[in-house]
Amino acid sequence: DTGVSQDPRHKITKRGQNVTFRCDPISEHNRLYWYRQTLGQGPEFLTYFQNEAQLEKSRLLSDRFSAERPKGSFSTLEIQRTEQGDSAMYLCASSLSSDSYEQYFGPGTRLTVT
Amino acid sequence: GQSLEQPSEVTAVEGAIVQINCTYQTSGFYGLSWYQQHDGGAPTFLSYNALDGLEETGRFSSFLSRSDSYGYLLLQELQMKDSASYFCAVRDRDKIIFGKGTRLHILP
DSSP: SSSSSEOOOOOEEEOOEEEEEEOOOTEEEEEEEEEOOOTTSSEEEEEEEEETTTEEEEOOOOOOOEEEEESSSSSEEEEOOOOOOEEEEEEEEEESSTTOOOOOOOOEEEEEEO | OOOOEEEEEEEEEEEEOEEEEEEESOOOOOOEEEEEOOOTTTEEEEESSSHHHHHHEEEEEEEETTTEEEEEEEOOOOOOGGEEEEEEEEEEEEEEEEEOEEEEEEEO
């Protein structure tokens, strides 16, 4: 399978714990995006990378969230001191280049904070 | 601010045609996309309009009027597998802003 993969698919954690998610984009894709989606809503932009550079971070993203793409390949999204409001589906998407309008989404990581 | 408006739900009959409308207000606009998402699945790309007019891809067509900040997705010959949520999304240079989605129910 050469699509976007995410790990884990599901994560249940207690409030206050830290969690880290991983995304592996399609191998030749330079752009990588993170979104959050809650029930009945569309994907909400969090941040994106061009290769290893993080170019934009949503103002909605608190300081508890951090993302990296150290070698321009896979990316991690870490949430520190999780809160119940962080419960959501976290989606990763990639696109070939800055000119690409089509994004390819991974299956997502469903986070439940208890 | 940025906002996209689309109906929350639409119901249609198998074999029929349905149109899902989208109006948008965004600070930047490079094009309008449509994505399909089945329950429990990932969004998948359907179509993209950068210029005014109609784009056709099989049973799906998408239309854009930039002067009206309006677009629609047209689904023809509806099949039960088309039951899903459909999102319009504005490309704002480097990122995509999604609407809240339209849940399409198809009756046999």
